[in-house]
Amino acid sequence: MxxxxxxxxxxxxxxxxxxxxxxxxxxxxxxxxxxxxxxxxxxxxxxxxxxxxxxxxxxxxxxxxxxxxxxxxxxxxxxxxxxxxxxxxxxxxxxxxxxxxxxxxxxxxxxxxxxxxxxxxxxxxxxxxxxxxxxxxSWYSENYTMSVAATIEHGQVGCAGDGKLATASRADYAAAAAAVLVKDGQAGKVYELAGDNAFTLSEYAAAVSKVAGKDVAYHNVPEEEFTKILVSVGLPEGFAAILADSEIGASKGALFSDSKDLSTLIGRPTTSIEDSIKAAL
Missing domain, CATH: 3.40.50.720 (NAD(P)-binding Rossmann-like Domain)
Known part of the structure; x- marks a missing residue:
């Protein structure tokens, strides 16, 4: 079982x-x-x-x-x-x-x-x-696409700079977990699971623009300012600080990997950010 x-x-x-x-x-x-x-x-x-x-x-x-x-x-x-x-x-x-x-x-x-x-x-x-x-x-694509309507209206704001985000859909990670659970010989393995096609937040804004048919810009701000913005839209201060810290980490490569472990496990390419944006809309 x-x-x-x-x-x-x-x-x-x-x-x-x-x-x-x-x-x-x-x-x-x-x-x-x-x-x-x-x-x-x-x-x-x-x-x-x-x-x-x-x-x-x-x-x-x-x-x-x-x-x-x-x-x-x-x-x-x-x-x-x-x-x-x-x-x-x-x-x-x-x-x-x-x-x-x-x-x-x-x-x-x-x-x-x-x-x-x-x-x-x-x-x-x-x-x-x-x-x-x-x-x-790695990060769920939904961490960004869940607020895509606000992104279309106000632009994408963050503090990740030009850091690459190798995100994948929640469904991709779920498929990988299920695959591991039914395979033999998994003990001791470490999978670095990330999307096949990484993007910067500027590239994410461009993808939203393309899908939505409206110009969307990315606004990079200091970590402290981004934390305040997140608090202003209702996030608890502690969690807002964690999210801002995660974007700073992303700017240093913490959410990027080109391992292809995820697509290998699920036997198909990971879901593109464009497709995740379309699904969210």
């Missing part, structure tokens, strides 16, 4: 959708905090089990009979390491044979603030004795 944590989230649902192409529904476990949110998955024959990253006992119960676990990193920045530790402890106690973990691109050398908890989790995995594989994801 394969268990997917955070199965009610966008990535988790997409992973399960991909797994259904190769794996009987009864062999898939959707681990969620609120089972009522995935009633549709239960209707498909998937095993829905209640589990909370903060509750070790619930994780141990959910992992009974499970061979492989996809640990989708928690969305609660600042609490991730402790939460992931619970998942790893539960996997060890229940005899799980493989943990696949969604880390961040080039985690071991990344300057991003966001990388800290991923590095800590990778160390926990290494020390656990449980076989594991690392899925080091």
């Amino acid at each position: 394969i268990l997917v944590t955070g199965a009610s989230g966008q990535l988790g649902r997409l992973v399960i959708e991909n797994l259904l192409n190769t794996t009987p529904a009864k062999q898939i476990v959707a681990a969620v905090r609120s089972p009522e949110k995935v009633a549709d998955l239960a209707e498909k024959g998937i095993q829905v089990r209640q589990a909370d990253y903060n509750d070790l006992d619930s994780l141990i119960a959910a992992m009974q009979g499970v061979e492989k676990v996809l640990l989708i990193s928690s969305s609660e920045v600042g609490q991730r390491t402790a939460q992931h530790s619970n998942v790893i402890k539960a996997a060890k106690q229940t005899g799980v044979q493989l943990i696949a973990y969604t880390s961040i691109l080039k985690a071991d050398t990344s300057p991003l603030i966001l990388a800290k908890e991923h590095v800590e989790t990778e160390k926990l995995l290494a020390d656990s004795g449980v076989p594991y594989v690392l899925l080091r994801n």
Whole structure:
């Protein structure tokens, strides 16, 4: 059996959708905090089990009979390491044979603030004795395209300079995770997952212009100013600072890789940023 944590989230649902192409529904476990949110998955024959990253006992119960676990990193920045530790402890106690973990691109050398908890989790995995594989994801294209309407109206603002962003769609990363979960011999592997065709934010603005049929410019601003802009549109100050730090990291190459690990795993080119823009519109 394969268990997917955070199965009610966008990535988790997409992973399960991909797994259904190769794996009987009864062999898939959707681990969620609120089972009522995935009633549709239960209707498909998937095993829905209640589990909370903060509750070790619930994780141990959910992992009974499970061979492989996809640990989708928690969305609660600042609490991730402790939460992931619970998942790893539960996997060890229940005899799980493989943990696949969604880390961040080039985690071991990344300057991003966001990388800290991923590095800590990778160390926990290494020390656990449980076989594991690392899925080091670059940025989702949706991190930008989710606000494409505002970009068309006001232009693209950021502090990434001329840094290249090797993004891919959330669906691409989900397909890769599902592929790894059904392959043999994955323990010990590290995948640097990134889009095939990287772009700068100036090039992103040009792509939006092309798709939308309206001139869109990129405005590069200092990190502090970009943080203030993000706060002004409703983001919490701490999270805004993390996003701005990530763009500064991107300006130094932290979100770029030409490894082609992602397209190799999914057996096709990654989704272009133009196609992601079209999908968002």
